[in-house]
Each structure stands twice: as structure tokens, then as C-alpha cells.
Amino acid sequence: MFIFVTFLSLLSLSQIHADVTHPTLGPVYVSTNDSSLLNFTIIYPNDFRFDNLFIRFNIYDFVNNEKTNPQIYPFQWANFSNGNTSLPWVTPGAALIPGDYVIGCFQWVRTYQNNSILDDTHDCMLTRAPLNSTIPPIDQMNITASLVTNNTIMVQVYYPQTLPYDMVNITSNINGTLTPTTTNATSNVTFTNIQTFSFTNLMAETYYNVCIYTQYASSIDNTTYRLDTHCQSITTLTATPTLTPTPTPTPTPTSTVNSSYKMISNIMIIISMIIVAFI
Numbered sequence: 001m002f003i004f005v006t007f008l009s010l011l012s013l014s015q016i017h018a019d020v021t022h023p024t025l026g027p028v029y030v031s032t033n034d035s036s037l038l039n040f041t042i043i044y045p046n047d048f049r050f051d052n053l054f055i056r057f058n059i060y061d062f063v064n065n066e067k068t069n070p071q072i073y074p075f076q077w078a079n080f081s082n083g084n085t086s087l088p089w090v091t092p093g094a095a096l097i098p099g100d101y102v103i104g105c106f107q108w109v110r111t112y113q114n115n116s117i118l119d120d121t122h123d124c125m126l127t128r129a130p131l132n133s134t135i136p137p138i139d140q141m142n143i144t145a146s147l148v149t150n151n152t153i154m155v156q157v158y159y160p161q162t163l164p165y166d167m168v169n170i171t172s173n174i175n176g177t178l179t180p181t182t183t184n185a186t187s188n189v190t191f192t193n194i195q196t197f198s199f200t201n202l203m204a205e206t207y208y209n210v211c212i213y214t215q216y217a218s219s220i221d222n223t224t225y226r227l228d229t230h231c232q233s234i235t236t237l238t239a240t241p242t243l244t245p246t247p248t249p250t251p252t253p254t255s256t257v258n259s260s261y262k263m264i265s266n267i268m269i270i271i272s273m274i275i276v277a278f279i
């Protein structure tokens with residue numbers, strides 16, 4: 001059995017900035033009491049009130065990047081009643097391995113006096129266990145428009161192997177409707193998903209909104225499910241005139257005048273420099 005030393009704190013919720021409609025996890029910090037522990041913060045709506053509030057959470061430590069067999073630290077319910085103040089942050093006393101990917105999944109249940117449920121909210125946060133008193137960066141998905149021509153857009157997505165989600169589904173479309181002409185999926189040691197979406201037969205010099213939708217979850221806990229949407233505007237290139245049918249355009253008189261004028265002024269600058277040099 002694990003013994004969890006968990007620091008709880010009771011603070012007025014007015015100190016919590018709240019642009020949310022239900023309790024949500026905020027930023028994760030290294031605990032100021034113990035630099036090997038994480039400090040999960042919680043953001044509450046401004047008008048958050050309850051007869052009873054039950055909070056619990058699980059911390060998953062993905063030891064050795066093993067996606068389906070994390071070390072699980074379950075924490076007991078923390079119960080609050082009759083109020084508007086509760087848990088604004090928590091530093092779970094889990095013996096995390098430094099640098100490991102960690103997911104914290106929280107649940108908030110509000111009930112009325114008669115114990116009927118008012119609402120039941122979940123939120124999970126991906127972070128990493130402190131390494132030398134700092135939280136190492138989380139590897140990011142890489143999205144690159146690898147090819148843009150007058151009629152083709154090719155987008156490549158790299159999903160890092162290190163991220164602890166074993167269920168990942170990446171799809172793409174243009175302007176919300178146009179599906180890729182081809183989708184090529186592969187993987188290697190560094191990336192679980194290397195996906196190439198090709199959109200062909202597009203119009204030249206046209207603005208397209210290319211979106212990548214990434215659905216991901218850990219099968220360990222289905223409340224980890226997320227959908228991330230990344231959209232980028234890409235304009236296809238100008239149609240290049242083909243050589244045979246189009247005659248070579250003759251230079252217009254103005255451009256000739258301009259270029260010879262430039263040449264003359266350049267010569268004059270050189271001449272005046274020579275004059276200056278002789279003075």
C-alpha cells in the first residue's frame with residue numbers, strides 16, 4: 001500500500017481566475033515544498049457553489065514510456081460541503097520517476113443536500129515528473145506543409161513516440177469538407193504516426209484552410225480523450241504558363257525605358273565616382 005502525503009489547501013475561490021464553465025485543470029508547477037512533486041492547479045467558474053463537492057484524482061506515471069502499463073496512483077475522495085471554497089491546487093505525494101510522462105486525471109462531483117448529482121466533471125492534464133526541480137518540455141506534434149504547388153498541397157504530421165497515448169487517430173480536411181486525395185501512414189522509432197495528407201486538383205492561387213484533427217486517448221483511462229485541431233491557411237501557387245502555347249511576351253516599351261534609364265543612372269554614378277576619385 002502506498003502512503004500518500006498530499007498537501008491540500010483551502011483558499012477563497014475569488015483568488016482563482018475563472019473563464020471556465022466547470023472545474024478545469026490549470027497549469028502544473030513543481031511543488032514549492034518538495035521539488036520532486038508536481039503541483040496541479042484547478043480553475044473554478046466564478047459563481048461556483050455547492051452543497052457537496054467530491055474531488056478525486058488518479059496520477060499515472062508512464063514509466064519507461066510504457067503506454068499501456070503505467071504506475072497508477074489513485075487518490076481518495078476529498079469532500080467539501082456547503083460552500084464556495086475547495087481545493088485550488090494539490091501536490092499529490094506520488095513517487096514519480098524524474099522526467100517521466102505523467103497524466104493527472106481529476107473528477108469533480110457536485111451533489112445537492114439530498115445527494116442527487118448536480119454535475120460530474122472530468123479533466124486530465126499531460127505533464128512530466130520534475131527533473132532537477134524543473135518540468136521538462138513535452139514533445140510536440142510536428143505539422144509541416146511539405147509541398148505546395150499550383151494545384152497540390154501536401155501536409156505531413158509527425159506524432160512523437162514519447163507521448164503516452166496508445167490510441168491516436170489523425171485526420172485532415174480542407175475548408176472543413178474536402179478530404180485528402182491520398183493519406184499515407186507510417187511510423188518509426190521516433191514517431192508513432194508519420195502521416196502524409198495529399199490534396200490534389202486544387203485551384204491555383206487560392207486560399208485554403210487546411211486542418212489537422214488529432215484524436216488521442218490512453219486506454220488506461222477514457223477521460224484522457226482529447227481532440228486537438230490545428231488549422232493553417234495555405235495559398236496555392238500561381239499557375240505557371242506552359243511554354244508551347246503561350247508566345248514569349250515581348251517587353252513593353254516602358255520596361256525597356258526603365259531598364260535603360262537605370263543602366264544610364266548606374267553608369268552616371270560610376271562616372272561621378274571616378275570623377276570624385278580623380279579630385
Ligand SMILES: *[C@@H]1O[C@H](CO)[C@@H](O)[C@H](O)[C@H]1NC(C)=O
Nearest residue numbers: 012013014015046083084085
Ligand atoms: C462565498 O460565500 C460567502 C458566503 O455566502 C461570501 O461571503 C463570499 O464572498 C463567497 N466567496 C466567493 C469567492 O464567492
Ligand SMILES: *[C@@H]1O[C@H](CO)[C@@H](O)[C@H](O)[C@H]1NC(C)=O
Nearest residue numbers: 030031032033039041089091
Ligand atoms: C501550488 O501552486 C499554487 C498556484 O501557483 C500556489 O499558490 C501554491 O502555493 C503551490 N503549492 C505548492 C505546494 O507548491
Ligand SMILES: *[C@@H]1O[C@H](CO)[C@@H](O)[C@H](O)[C@H]1NC(C)=O
Nearest residue numbers: 053054055076077078079080
Ligand atoms: C467522501 O465522499 C465519498 C463519496 O461519497 C465517501 O466514500 C468518503 O467516505 C467520504 N470521505 C470522507 C473523509 O468523508
Ligand SMILES: *[C@@H]1O[C@H](CO)[C@@H](O)[C@H](O)[C@H]1NC(C)=O
Nearest residue numbers: 098099130131132133134136
Ligand atoms: C541534473 O542535475 C545533475 C546533478 O546536478 C546533473 O548531473 C545532471 O546533468 C542534471 N540533468 C539535467 C537533465 O539537467
Ligand SMILES: *[C@@H]1O[C@H](CO)[C@@H](O)[C@H](O)[C@H]1NC(C)=O
Nearest residue numbers: 141142143144156157158191
Ligand atoms: C518539425 O518542424 C520543423 C519546423 O516546423 C522542421 O524544421 C522539422 O524538420 C520538423 N521535424 C520533422 C521530424 O519533421
Ligand SMILES: *[C@@H]1O[C@H](CO)[C@@H](O)[C@H](O)[C@H]1NC(C)=O
Nearest residue numbers: 167168169170171185213215
Ligand atoms: C479515425 O477517425 C475517423 C473519424 O472518426 C474514422 O472514420 C476512422 O476510421 C478512424 N481511423 C482509425 C484508424 O481509427
Ligand SMILES: *[C@@H]1O[C@H](CO)[C@@H](O)[C@H](O)[C@H]1NC(C)=O
Nearest residue numbers: 158187188189190191192194
Ligand atoms: C523517423 O522519421 C523521421 C521523418 O522521416 C526522421 O526525421 C527520423 O530521423 C526517423 N527516425 C528514425 C529513428 O529513423
Ligand SMILES: *[C@@H]1O[C@H](CO)[C@@H](O)[C@H](O)[C@H]1NC(C)=O
Nearest residue numbers: 150151203204238239240242
Ligand atoms: C501547374 O503547373 C504545372 C507545371 O509547373 C503546369 O503543367 C500545370 O498546367 C499548372 N496547373 C495549373 C492548374 O495551373
